[in-house]
Amino acid sequence: xxxxxxxxxxxxxSTYGDRGNVSCLQQRCQWRGIKASIIxxxxxxxxxxFNLINIFVxxxxxxxxxxxxxxxxxxAKAAALQDKIETGTPGIFTCGAPQLLGHYYEPAQGxxxxxxxxxxxxxxxxxxxxxxxxxxxxxxxxxSPLAEELKKMGGETPVAIGFENHGGRTYLGKIQPLGKVIQxxxxxxxxxxxxxxxRQAIATYAHGPLLPKNPLIADWLIQKALEQNYQTAIKxxxxxxxxxxxxxEAMFRSLALTKLGQ
Ligand code: GLN
Numbered sequence: 001x002x003x004x005x006x007x008x009x010x011x012x013x014s015t016y017g018d019r020g021n022v023s024c025l026q027q028r029c030q031w032r033g034i035k036a037s038i039i040x041x042x043x044x045x046x047x048x049x050f051n052l053i054n055i056f057v058x059x060x061x062x063x064x065x066x067x068x069x070x071x072x073x074x075x076a077k078a079a080a081l082q083d084k085i086e087t088g089t090p091g092i093f094t095c096g097a098p099q100l101l102g103h104y105y106e107p108a109q110g111x112x113x114x115x116x117x118x119x120x121x122x123x124x125x126x127x128x129x130x131x132x133x134x135x136x137x138x139x140x141x142x143x144s145p146l147a148e149e150l151k152k153m154g155g156e157t158p159v160a161i162g163f164e165n166h167g168g169r170t171y172l173g174k175i176q177p178l179g180k181v182i183q184x185x186x187x188x189x190x191x192x193x194x195x196x197x198x199r200q201a202i203a204t205y206a207h208g209p210l211l212p213k214n215p216l217i218a219d220w221l222i223q224k225a226l227e228q229n230y231q232t233a234i235k236x237x238x239x240x241x242x243x244x245x246x247x248x249e250a251m252f253r254s255l256a257l258t259k260l261g262q
Pocket of ligand 1: 015061062063066094095097099165166168169
């Protein structure tokens with residue numbers, strides 16, 4: 001079996017270790033004998049490449065880089081990405097990436113960057129003087145059917161841990177939040193919502209990078225990608241995640257969150 005991981009603008013969009021999401025997906029495939037190739041999707045990429053992708057990964061970016069990316073993505077590439085997301089190609093989009101998938105992003109300075117409008121959300125930076133949302137981020141995943149599926153895979157209420165650093169505040173329209181904030185700011189520091197979930201696309205403010213810290217989410221993405229690619233139910237073999245789980249426990253302890261989800 002084989003999957004192609006499409007990495008959006010690796011040179012422009014990979015803040016706070018987001019490239020780790022790509023490595024994590026590839027490694028977890030390889031440990032299971034699944035071939036996983038990484039396809040950079042950047043300014044040199046032909047639109048046709050987008051159609052071959054089985055999982056999209058989009059990382060964070062600073063405001064200036066977001067503007068460059070949007071200029072390139074507009075048009076045929078945006079249409080291809082939208083079509084893939086609408087038809088259920090899984091993806092993990094972090095911080096700056098979901099801001100671009102929404103209707104618009106208003107940066108700290110300068111004019112509004114029009115987004116792709118794939119996700120029903122808007123993002124606004126309140127200005128250079130405003131406090132950034134920085135710190136560890138812990139949230140319960142509540143989006144359906146993701147939450148139920150993760151619970152089935154892991155045997156407990158899914159709780160994700162990551163690190164956030166953003167100036168922009170995101171406000172959701174008619175779209176499910178990815179989860180409910182337990183600690184941190186999440187989308188805007190006001191409504192306790194974190195991220196968004198649409199079709200099989202996960203949007204989050206959690207860097208970390210997210211997937212190595214939350215391997216269950218990586219496996220969910222791989223499973224969905226394989227099922228879509230091969231049109232058959234897939235059951236992934238279990239991996240030894242004891243180190244990742246111990247790291248999670250240590251993080252929860254240091255954040256004084258005794259049991260997952262408390
Ligand atoms: N430029 C965006 C913000 O500050 C995204 C930052 C990021 O991706 N880390 O909100």
